[in-house]
Amino acid sequence: QRTLPYLKAWYEKYKNTGLEIIGVHTPEFAFEKLQKNVQTAVNGFGITYPVILDNEYRTWNAYGNQYWPRKYLVDIDGFIVYDHIGEGGYAETEMQIQKALAERAERLGLAMPDIAVSQDVAEAGGRVRSPETYFGAWRNSNLGNGISGTRGPQTLTMSSRLQPNEFYLDGRWNFEEQYLENLSKGARIAFTYDAKDVYFVAAATAAVKIKVTRDGGEPLGTDRGADVDANGEATIHEDRLYKLIEGADYGTHTLEIEVEGVGLQAYTFTFG
Structure with missing residues (x-):
């Protein structure tokens, strides 16, 4: 990317x-x-x-x-x-x-x-200081909470302290080899990154909405990516790369994704 x-x-x-x-x-x-x-x-x-x-x-x-x-x-x-x-x-x-x-x-x-x-x-x-991040058990060594490198379901609670360039989960998730899939509504992903743009490779078993916020729930405003609407929501409906954040400048921020339904399949974050 x-x-x-x-x-x-x-x-x-x-x-x-x-x-x-x-x-x-x-x-x-x-x-x-x-x-x-x-x-x-x-x-x-x-x-x-x-x-x-x-x-x-x-x-x-x-x-x-x-x-x-x-x-x-x-x-x-x-x-x-x-x-x-x-x-x-x-x-x-x-x-x-x-x-x-x-x-x-x-x-x-x-x-x-x-x-x-x-x-x-x-x-x-x-200027980009965050690496491509994989969610599946195959390569998820930077999972901040939970057990990395292991397939199967895990129920996790969001940490109050997030380390940079590690992803954290809340809710019930199933770890497959190449992706992880949420099994509970309202499940969340959080990631502190240092970059300008954030891209999300994802799929879904059926169309599912995600809410995208940054830095403690702040709306993205003009930094929202092409796949995020004015309400801060994106619909994951096909297997592809989704543009979540296209920022005006480089910087350190915490991204949070909340999944409204179930069946989101998260593959990677990439940064630009």
Whole structure:
């Protein structure tokens, strides 16, 4: 999510000088294997470069990859000339793109226009201090209350003191391998984050409403994300990423989600 705006910007900036971007979608979760869900995401994010589905992890394994995301820069001869693991490093990546394109232009006898590296990319990538957070038993080591790494139901009480970058639960929840699902109405999730934007990968057994507040029940106001209405509510009705908070600036806040019904399936929080 954080890397995507840079990929889109680089594609528009350099596509006429020889840059091609191919997105490889290797799914983390079962619902991400469905082509219709991927197509919806591609359309929603306004991605114009090609995206391929790697459901069997063949491209992932061919490159010996172990990370989301990972960027490979391939030169005119088909060799990998730059490799960056994870988010960040955007200014360095753009400089490597320029270097590869300059070498291509020289080989082909073309003029390479003088294009400046974006000045804001390094700063923007370094301001987010909260990691992607997984709710399922498979990878929920930052569960603040309850027993992590264990499948099955747990009844939990919200803690009065929240540690940053740990998620806390209230109510009755069932932990599956990839997600957790609320079994009681009024169940809550709380998380203290340091970022500007908050995204929520979620699904539901049937459409369910959530109430989204921040910092002790304050409404989100103009910081509410595209999927949250003026009343601070979002309806989780399909398997996808939901934009909960799109803030004006970076900062530390406590997010709280209250589930009106049952059947919410929470996969991850990501931050931007």
